[in-house]
Amino acid sequence: MKKKEVPQDEGLSDGLFEDICYALDDDGHYVVVPTTGFQPKTDALLQAWDVIHEKVEAVRQQVLAGNLSPIAYFMEKNIMDARLLADYTELPKWKVRRHLKPKYFNRLDNSILDRYADTFGISREQLMDIRTIQEDKHEPG
Amino acid sequence: MSQDKLLIDFQHKPAAHCENGATSNLLNHYNIRLSEPMVFGIGSGLFFSYMPFLKLNGIPVVSFRPWPGTIFNRNTRRLGIEIQRYKFRDRKEAMKMLDENLAKGIPTGCLVGVYHLTYFPPAYRFHFNAHNIVVIGRENGEYLVSDPIMPGIERISYHDLERVRFAQGTQPPKGRMYFIKGISETFDLKNAIVEGIKRFAKICSRFRSPFLALKGSVTWQSKCGNGQRNWEKGKPRYIWAR
Numbered sequence: 582m583k584k585k586e587v588p589q590d591e592g593l594s595d596g597l598f599e600d601i602c603y604a605l606d607d608d609g610h611y612v613v614v615p616t617t618g619f620q621p622k623t624d625a626l627l628q629a630w631d632v633i634h635e636k637v638e639a640v641r642q643q644v645l646a647g648n649l650s651p652i653a654y655f656m657e658k659n660i661m662d663a664r665l666l667a668d669y670t671e672l673p674k675w676k677v678r679r680h681l682k683p684k685y686f687n688r689l690d691n692s693i694l695d696r697y698a699d700t701f702g703i704s705r706e707q708l709m710d711i712r713t714i715q716e717d718k719h720e721p722g
Numbered sequence: 723m724s725q726d727k728l729l730i731d732f733q734h735k736p737a738a739h740c741e742n743g744a745t746s747n748l749l750n751h752y753n754i755r756l757s758e759p760m761v762f763g764i765g766s767g768l769f770f771s772y773m774p775f776l777k778l779n780g781i782p783v784v785s786f787r788p789w790p791g792t793i794f795n796r797n798t799r800r801l802g803i804e805i806q807r808y809k810f811r812d813r814k815e816a817m818k819m820l821d822e823n824l825a826k827g828i829p830t831g832c833l834v835g836v837y838h839l840t841y842f843p844p845a846y847r848f849h850f851n852a853h854n855i856v857v858i859g860r861e862n863g864e865y866l867v868s869d870p871i872m873p874g875i876e877r878i879s880y881h882d883l884e885r886v887r888f889a890q891g892t893q894p895p896k897g898r899m900y901f902i903k904g905i906s907e908t909f910d911l912k913n914a915i916v917e918g919i920k921r922f923a924k925i926c927s928r929f930r931s932p933f934l935a936l937k938g939s940v941t942w943q944s945k946c947g948n949g950q951r952n953w954e955k956g957k958p959r960y961i962w963a964r
Contacts, residue, residue: 593845598872601738603759611759626845660779660837660849668890 584614592618593626633660644714650686652677654714655701669700729859732829734868734875739787742767743870744831744854745794751829752905754801764800764918765793769925771934772942778892779848784942790833790852794900796921800914802906809898813884816897820857823901829858829868833898835889841869841876849891857883 584604592600599615606612640657643649656666663681667674672693679685680697691705698705707713732751737743737758746761756764767787774782787793791807798805810816823830835851836842859866864877878886887897929935 593843595843595845597841597843598736601736603738630845662780665849665891668894 584612587614587616588619589616590618590620591623592616593623594618633657641714641717645711647683650681650683651708651711651714652686652697653681655697655703655708656681658717659701666697666700670696672696727859727861728824729861729866730824730827730829732856732858732868734858735870736873737870739767740854740870741787741790741793744856744868745797747856747868747870748794748829748831748902749797749801749803752803752902754803754905754909756797760915761793761797764914765796766918766922766925767793768922769935770939770942772938772945773933774945776892778850783892790854791898791900794831794854796918797914798902800917801909801911803902803909804904805900806903807898807900809896811896813888813897816887816899817880817884820899821860823899824857824860828901829856830899830901831856832883832887833895833900834883834886835891835895836886837889838882838885839869840878840882841867841872849889851889851891851893851895 582602582604584606587602587604594600594617599617600619602614602616603611604614637654637657640649640654644651644654652666656662661669663677664674667677670677670693680689680693694705694708698708701708703713730751733747735743735747735750735758737746739758739762742758742762742765745765746756746758749756749761762768765788769786769788771785772782773785776783794805797803808816808819810819820830820832832855833851834853834855835849836853837847837849839847839853854870856868856870857865858868858875861877864879865883867876867878867883869876887895887899889895925935927936929937931937932941
């Protein structure tokens, strides 16, 4: 690929960095060419995020309806599953699964809640407060 | 910890692939000037693996790079460079060792997870645990990091660095870190290149496993779309509570 043919499409890096490609210059030597993005790659990433957004929205409705606990919402928002969350909180997996149900979530003591809140990067009050989930607009990341 | 300043004079160069970039930058620090493609070649960096028994974000892993650490190992071995690698159980111990290394003036490579890297653009943050960064200094409780993906030097707090070094999930990095201990004055670059090429030829032609290298790519093609068996598809990531 020639230097001029390197695609410079819209990327998802927010201008923070440019991907690096290797392409031929006029003399036929390989040189480093920064690129802002490549449309198929951007589309693939966006599709992956779309799937995640749909799942988060579905879980959000479940939480607001009272079928799932807030932990389920934040777990989905952080792209985790029960095993990954169990690894981060250092709890057994079966316990994490149990805490996804409101019945068991309401019985949790503060030390366990703190572990979850710390993993999700929020405060314990935010985790307990249903308004956080009502108002939360899911963004990538 | 609070008011210290420590910065190793380290030349940062962005690269296309993180481990190549980290290796190239680290070697460059010890006056072995190899470009990223050269490091890639000596390390036989091209590979293929389709691993349906290993799941990343709920889907089978398909990778076109070798296992993390391999490129650095092969490069240093073929150039006769002495290195040291560490893996930790204890988080505080891991950070202490890193601090000691920085105090000695040794730039240290770390294997980290991407999800909690604060300077990364949000759209790129997945639970992917095979990213390589080089820690080059410390200032006011923040660490200065040369990330081969980013154009410049980035900053990350103590807490966040500890978190990314001990990320969880598929193949956790467990605080792995590596650095160069001593270099040999006379290294045979030609021999290293030939070894790299030979090794790659071997990878292409002689791997018997149906999941790795050439055979792996054939298996993967047959498994694309509807060819997957049930256990290879991966379960949905969420678990519904009843």
